[in-house]
Amino acid sequence: LKWIRGAKRVHGLTIDYVGPWNERNEGEEYNRILRKVIGESEFGNVTTVLNRIVHYPGTTDEPDKQGCSQYEWNTSDGSRWVDEEGSIFDGLSSRCLARCTNRQYISGCHTSIYQWHLISSFYDYFNWPRCGVMVANRPWSEEYEVTSPLWALAHTTQFNPIGWRYAAHGQGVSMLDKGGSMVTRISEDLKDFSIVMEKMQSDSSRCARGSNPVSKGFDENIKIVLRGSFLKAITKGNKSLQVWKSNLTSGDELGENPDDEQLFNRASESLKITNFGDDHSISIILRPNELVTITTLTSGSKGDENISSTRKPFPIPFFQTFDDETDGQAARYWYDQDGAFEIQKNPYSISNQNKDTKDKVLRQVVPQWPIIWTNPWAGPTTYFGPMEFFSRMNLQVSIDILLEDHAKVWFGPYGDGVDEAMIIVDSKSGMWEFGPQKGDGVDFALHTWHTLSFIMCEDKQVVSLDGKLISSINLHASKPWYLKFKMSKYVYMAFNNLRLDHIPDKPTLSYHSYAEFLK
Numbered sequence: 279l280k281w282i283r284g285a286k287r288v289h290g291l292t293i294d295y296v297g298p299w300n301e302r303n304e305g306e307e308y309n310r311i312l313r314k315v316i317g318e319s320e321f322g323n324v325t326t327v328l329n330r331i332v333h334y335p336g337t338t339d340e341p342d343k344q345g346c347s348q349y350e351w352n353t354s355d356g357s358r359w360v361d362e363e364g365s366i367f368d369g370l371s372s373r374c375l376a377r378c379t380n381r382q383y384i385s386g387c388h389t390s391i392y393q394w395h396l397i398s399s400f401y402d403y404f405n406w407p408r409c410g411v412m413v414a415n416r417p418w419s420e421e422y423e424v425t426s427p428l429w430a431l432a433h434t435t436q437f438n439p440i441g442w443r444y445a446a447h448g449q450g451v452s453m454l455d456k457g458g459s460m461v462t463r464i465s466e467d468l469k470d471f472s473i474v475m476e477k478m479q480s481d482s483s484r485c486a487r488g489s490n491p492v493s494k495g496f497d498e499n500i501k502i503v504l505r506g507s508f509l510k511a512i513t514k515g516n517k518s519l520q521v522w523k524s525n526l527t528s529g530d531e532l533g534e535n536p537d538d539e540q541l542f543n544r545a546s547e548s549l550k551i552t553n554f555g556d557d558h559s560i561s562i563i564l565r566p567n568e569l570v571t572i573t574t575l576t577s578g579s580k581g582d583e584n585i586s587s588t589r590k591p592f593p594i595p596f597f598q599t600f601d602d603e604t605d606g607q608a609a610r611y612w613y614d615q616d617g618a619f620e621i622q623k624n625p626y627s628i629s630n631q632n633k634d635t636k637d638k639v640l641r642q643v644v645p646q647w648p649i650i651w652t653n654p655w656a657g658p659t660t661y662f663g664p665m666e667f668f669s670r671m672n673l674q675v676s677i678d679i680l681l682e683d684h685a686k687v688w689f690g691p692y693g694d695g696v697d698e699a700m701i702i703v704d705s706k707s708g709m710w711e712f713g714p715q716k717g718d719g720v721d722f723a724l725h726t727w728h729t730l731s732f733i734m735c736e737d738k739q740v741v742s743l744d745g746k747l748i749s750s751i752n753l754h755a756s757k758p759w760y761l762k763f764k765m766s767k768y769v770y771m772a773f774n775n776l777r778l779d780h781i782p783d784k785p786t787l788s789y790h791s792y793a794e795f796l797k
Contacts, residue, residue, distance in 0.1 A: 279315055282325060293321070297328030299651065300361060304330075328356035332388070335360060336488025337381035345447030346387035359390040364486065365427040367398075367408040369528030369535050372426035373483035376476045376526060376569045377493075379434050380459040383444060384451055393431065400613050403665045403693070403760065416664065417611070419590035426535045429524055429542040429580075430569060437472035437522075437573040438463050445471075450508070457495030458564065468507040469515055472573035475500065477564050482530055495566045502572075503559040511574055512551055519560070521545035522571040522578055542580050592664055594673070595779040600638045609640045609773075617658025617768065618644045626680060626725070626772070639680075639772040647768050657685070659764040662776070665693055669736040669755040672781040676731035681705050681724050683769035690741075691734055693759035699739045699751065700762065701732060712741050713751035720748065727774070733781060734759075 285291040296316065298304045313327040349358060363378055365371035382388040398410030411428035414421070442463040445451050450462030450473065458477030465471065480493035504512060511517065525540040549560055549572070564570060571578075603610055603621045612619060622641045642658050667673060669691075679687065690700035702711040705722040720743060722728055732741040740750040765771065
């Protein structure tokens with residue numbers, strides 16, 4: 279209740295629905311208490327408390343025995359929703375989604391499916407990489423990719439506006455005689471409709487979760503007879519039927535997609551009433567792994583490009599002051615895992631300091647340990663950049679850090695075989711670690727900007743604080759890495775002036791020469 283009030287008071291947000299945590303079953307007692315507390319509050323007529331929503335149910339090939347007639351068509355309590363279906367960037371996932379989107383209504387009466395997730399905008403080194411129906415995780419190059427699962431969903435989403443209703447089972451909603459399924463939806467004014475048919479094979483449309491029953495499909499000449507409202511939508515509106523088709527056939531290996539030419543193609547000729555049979559029927563041949571939409575709507579579109587501009591490496595040299603970024607938003611190219619790092623106007627006095635921090639900083643703004651959803655982490659953690667920095671590039675990295683309370687801080691390169699080159703500093707004790715090296719005496723005073731710098735070469739690494747050498751190690755680091763920052767506690771802190779640059783030539787990195795590289 280406090281969270282709902284805070285969302286309204288601070289951000290002006292009205293929360294329509296709340297309920298049990300995703301992938302957690304708190305039990306009926308929790309739901310009862312939550313419903314009572316919300317119902318007796320000022321949000322009782324505004325915020326609906328949902329029961330636990332079904333999670334990755336998969337499909338069956340048996341239609342609901344009551345044809346879903348036991349439910350109101352516009353149930354809004356979440357009882358007929360699926361809280362998550364997901365995909366990765368390949369044809370196997372597109373076939374899974376095509377099957378689930380149709381059959382989860384036919385057999386389970388599910389009217390809404392939440393896709394996890396729409397755009398994969400996080401780096402590939404995190405769990406579940408490239409799991410969106412679009413991939414856009416290289417913003418410096420304006421690069422994006424549309425994968426086949428998007429077109430599997432488009433057969434439904436482009437032709438099913440909010441408010442449309444499902445046709446009755448046996449009258450546009452059914453399993454097909456030779457495998458596959460058909461789902462029909464019609465507009466509230468009965469002037470438009472869309473039919474989606476799929477013939478996915480279970481052995482090539484396996485979903486990562488949920489029920490995947492054995493289901494075979496064979497070539498089938500499907501005859502559809504239009505009657506009642508469906509026929510009137512054609513005759514009274516003088517409309518023709520548009521046909522969109524995808525052949526989702528591809529290999530089953532990770533990342534294999536159907537050729538773009540196979541996906542979401544509009545038939546060159548529409549079906550006019552003069553093409554119908556004497557019984558007002560239309561016929562279409564559907565083959566295994568094909569997905570077809572027949573609709574009165576003419577608004578469907580595939581767009582122009584599935585892959586944008588040529589892949590570009592991360593720009594180096596790179597300098598980030600945060601001054602040109604938006605208050606209250608995440609910083610460009612950073613990705614938080616724990617805590618909340620956001621752009622803020624500089625809240626710190628810079629009197630008696632030599633550093634010009636200008637207007638904005640990247641600040642960690644969660645001051646207490648959160649109620650966690652999964653296994654606990656060490657504390658606020660954020661990452662920067664793709665995993666394509668190499669030590670052979672001879673990079674120098676520096677960043678300004680300010681702590682408002684004592685904590686242990688980790689910062690540096692992270693990846694297979696290079697995370698030993700992260701520097702660890704305890705602001706309270708002055709202890710530090712760098713690979714196998716340890717020491718003390720570091721001055722990391724609170725409420726003061728400190729510059730933490732390191733140089734990464736393939737066979738030698740050096741770290742300094744405020745221009746003073748801490749240590750050097752000889753780590754053979756040939757694999758790619760990215761930047762990671764974490765803290766041991768949830769305290770306020772801030773970043774400024776991130777810099778990545780090449781060292782002109784690979785130097786002999788001695789204690790005496792290091793200061794020259796900092797100039």
